[in-house]
Amino acid sequence: MAPHPDYPNASSFEDRHGRTRWRFRRNGKTVALPGEPGDAEFVAAYDAAANGRVLKKASVIRLPTAVExxxxxxxxxxVKKTSEWLALDEATRLKNTTLAEEFLEMPLAPGLKEKWGDQLVRDFRRRHMKAVIASQIDTPHKAKHMLVAIRKMIYVALDEEWIEADPTYKLSYRPEYKGWRAWTEAERAQFEKRWPVGSAARTCYGLALWLGNRRSDVSRLKWSMFDFERRRVTISTKKGNKDLVLPITPMLLEILAPLDRSKEFVLLNAYGNPFSEKSLTGMMAHWTKLAGMVKGCTLHGLRKTLGKLLAESGSTTRQLMEMLGHDDIEHAELYSREASQQKLARDAMAKLSRKMSIKKAQEGRN
Incomplete structure (x- = not known):
């Protein structure tokens, strides 16, 4: 036992593990002193013991918004402070936020209270990511986009040097993409027969079909975007914020010809106001129903219809991307692959038919 010259009644001793420890002893009472003489925690504990006080540890109150x-x-x-995040359009940020927050509140496994949001990124393994994807098997496209959202957090962890490797590296999840189906030629004819040029239904239909726009862009089209002298329209897309300069075709001119150009917006409802983008989905369902059409003829399906028509007319994948505003070549290739398959199948069967006809004719002569 070795008393300390600067701290009366404080002495050191060796515990059963051979480590040197300190304690305060006076009037038969012993108080353990943490750390080493001179340490802040040692001095605080010694001062409390010397003055007959009980040293209380400060209570830690966890704020609702606190994170580890x-x-x-x-x-x-x-992630939400990065330049990459701030550069995204509002719709993309909203979609990623919804999926990320769902992941953060997701339990580690069914029945457990622990959530992924409270787990250290460094403990995340490849098998965990696969389990998250598997939990979304009923909504495969949602699983694909959730992987994208989680990767944003992984990349931050790499930048912060919390981890040294990406556990999702080369982990791809590409569900079969079908999307909204294209309208058939018969369906287009049925709709056009019911809704004449000049009606809101036909205007919406024509804009979506001959510009290939999404509903978010169809609803925002203004006359100021159209340059009829140069036969072109300039559109800044809401999704992706891309500037597209598209031709005004004779088909589109037919749609626009009877419309009132004194208003700001091209597509107007019965009250003379522009449609909201969400209302257009319901209105197209209403218009197709009144035309006696089957379900499945959607507004977005007209965009796919244009892509199909372009591919069948021989447009390249790059041309499809520029016309429809796609950044992902995979989407544009859907149209060209389908058109190519049909053409190859048609040509192959034509060759076989000619061969069989020649063979039959030769057998007839013999």
């Missing part, structure tokens, strides 16, 4: 450093919640907060 290095967790997925911490990573998600940092």
């Amino acid at each position: 450093p290095g967790t997925f919640r911490d990573a998600w907060r940092k």
